[in-house]
Amino acid sequence: MARSRAVMSIYDQPMWKSIDAGKWQLQQCDGCGAYRYPPGPVCDKCLSMDSTWRDLSGRGKVLSWVVFHRKYLSDYEPPYNAVAVQLAEGPIVVTNLIGPEPEGGWIGRDVEICYEPDAEGHTIPRVKLAN
Amino acid sequence: MSLSKVAAVIGVGQTDYVGDYARVRAGQKLHDSYGYAALAFNDALADAGIARDAIDGLIVGPTVAYERVGELLGINPTWGGQRDAMLAVIEACMAIHSGLATTVACIYGNDQRSAAVQYGGPQAMGGDLFLSYVYHSPWGYTSQGALYAMMFRRFQEMTGITEAQLGEVAVAQRLHASLTPHALMRQTITIEDYLASRYICEPLHLLDYCLINDGGVAFIISEAGLAKKIGKKTPVPIHGVGRYDLNRGATSLEPRLLDFYRPAQEKCAAQVYDMAGIGPKDMDAVQVYDSFSCHVPFALEGYGYCRSGDAGRFMQEDGISLNGKLPVNTAGGHLSETYMQGWAHQVEAVRQVRGECGARQVPDCRFVHYNSDVAGKAVSVIYGK
Ligand SMILES: [Zn+2]
Numbered sequence: 001m002a003r004s005r006a007v008m009s010i011y012d013q014p015m016w017k018s019i020d021a022g023k024w025q026l027q028q029c030d031g032c033g034a035y036r037y038p039p040g041p042v043c044d045k046c047l048s049m050d051s052t053w054r055d056l057s058g059r060g061k062v063l064s065w066v067v068f069h070r071k072y073l074s075d076y077e078p079p080y081n082a083v084a085v086q087l088a089e090g091p092i093v094v095t096n097l098i099g100p101e102p103e104g105g106w107i108g109r110d111v112e113i114c115y116e117p118d119a120e121g122h123t124i125p126r127v128k129l130a131n
Numbered sequence: 132m133s134l135s136k137v138a139a140v141i142g143v144g145q146t147d148y149v150g151d152y153a154r155v156r157a158g159q160k161l162h163d164s165y166g167y168a169a170l171a172f173n174d175a176l177a178d179a180g181i182a183r184d185a186i187d188g189l190i191v192g193p194t195v196a197y198e199r200v201g202e203l204l205g206i207n208p209t210w211g212g213q214r215d216a217m218l219a220v221i222e223a224c225m226a227i228h229s230g231l232a233t234t235v236a237c238i239y240g241n242d243q244r245s246a247a248v249q250y251g252g253p254q255a256m257g258g259d260l261f262l263s264y265v266y267h268s269p270w271g272y273t274s275q276g277a278l279y280a281m282m283f284r285r286f287q288e289m290t291g292i293t294e295a296q297l298g299e300v301a302v303a304q305r306l307h308a309s310l311t312p313h314a315l316m317r318q319t320i321t322i323e324d325y326l327a328s329r330y331i332c333e334p335l336h337l338l339d340y341c342l343i344n345d346g347g348v349a350f351i352i353s354e355a356g357l358a359k360k361i362g363k364k365t366p367v368p369i370h371g372v373g374r375y376d377l378n379r380g381a382t383s384l385e386p387r388l389l390d391f392y393r394p395a396q397e398k399c400a401a402q403v404y405d406m407a408g409i410g411p412k413d414m415d416a417v418q419v420y421d422s423f424s425c426h427v428p429f430a431l432e433g434y435g436y437c438r439s440g441d442a443g444r445f446m447q448e449d450g451i452s453l454n455g456k457l458p459v460n461t462a463g464g465h466l467s468e469t470y471m472q473g474w475a476h477q478v479e480a481v482r483q484v485r486g487e488c489g490a491r492q493v494p495d496c497r498f499v500h501y502n503s504d505v506a507g508k509a510v511s512v513i514y515g516k
Contacts, residue, residue, distance in 0.1 A: 069330040
């Protein structure tokens with residue numbers, strides 16, 4: 001069984017570099033201000049090719065969540081969760097909730113980005129419940 | 132321009148799902164995807180009562196190479212290509228309408244079980260075409276089931292649909308499979324069995340997931356006038372088709388999580404109902420692409436079979452089995468009949484309209500609506516008398 005692997009287009013590389021540095025950045029469109037995820041060459045709102053990498057605020061809200069009970073990847077031992085989070089900047093990302101689990105529903109909870117090392121020395125951004 | 136009744140299905144064919152399932156599980160492999168495709172094509176030719184040389188269009192499924200299928204079957208067509216099940220139907224109608232072909236064979240074969248095709252993990256099938264299948268892997272988020280589990284959890288939060296209500300899908304389709312001699316899973320189940328089945332990606336249970344098996348499907352679509360002359364059975368016209376895609380935000384799951392594909396379904400529904408000149412109240416049965424059971428409640432709401440937010444109650448009280456108000460996936464679907472990626476659903480729709488379905492026949496079946504909401508697009512086809 002293979003381990004997880006990031007998709008690494010030339011547009012993804014700066015994002016993962018920023019994550020390794022402990023500050024997740026995404027492209028903000030120079031034309032209309034929209035944030036882009038996954039990273040890419042062009043803005044889907046205004047088609048501008050120009051963008052600037054910006055630090056994320058680190059804030060977001062849980063849209064949905066699942067728990068894996070089947071093993072698909074050597075570095076993920078079930079059960080483990082995955083959450084879809086809408087970032088304050090707009091894009092939706094899929095990540096994992098670490099730390100204490102919410103009492104009652106997960107959906108709508110405020111979360112903040114934190115950083116964890118993986119087995120190969122890379123950094124993975126996850127979220128925990130906001131204070 | 133309308134494609135209504137431009138073309139009709141004159142023949143359908145399939146492989147021996149039950150026999151091949153047993154053989155593959157016993158470690159035998161008689162065929163690969165091409166062999167299954169050829170078996171299904173011969174079956175469809177026999178059902179239509181036509182010779183191979185009547186075929187002048189060839190559309191193959193995404194699991195086989197177009198040229199190689201044409202080579203193996205000895206078909207030099209005037210129109211050809213590679214499409215998934217629903218787009219094969221639409222493209223056949225378009226080719227016929229434009230005069231580029233008169234009789235189109237649509238052929239699928241898949242050895243996914245014996246070839247151990249992976250639908251999750253780093254080698255997930257389709258990852259080269261759909262970035263969402265592989266992009267979230269660094270967070271352990273993989274498999275198409277997980278995409279729909281995430282979507283269904285939010286749908287639960289928004290509509291209040293319960294797991295027991297979702298279980299109606301697996302239970303109804305298993306009942307239908309029990310009445311279908313060629314279906315793989317024929318032992319009936321209860322809601323309690325469903326709830327007791329293990330989670331794969333919670334909130335989805337094992338019984339919410341499609342089967343994985345080897346097989347092939349073929350259908351032959353001919354120009355409507357020609358269909359009446361060359362086929363041995365009464366042709367089944369295609370009354371309408373529809374399509375709408377939601378590509379924006381696809382990888383970040385935005386159309387799934389924020390909209391449940393609803394805008395695509397509504398646009399697709401308007402197109403297909405307009406073209407056919409009928410609506411949901413006229414349908415005698417519905418076939419839904421059910422890689423996961425939750426496609427069914429999404430479709431019931433999106434295509435106007437019940438009010439928004441009411442699918443859970445509709446399935447439980449009105450019913451989606453042959454005993455209920457609206458029979459859905461009348462042969463058992465991907466969950467219990469066979470996982471032919473939407474191709475076998477077309478065959479079942481045609482057989483229901485023909486009245487060939489024996490114990491699972493919908494009485495006086497006039498119209499069957501097929502719809503599919505996978506891989507970012509909503510597609511519909513209406514078959515009828
Ligand atoms: Zn822009």
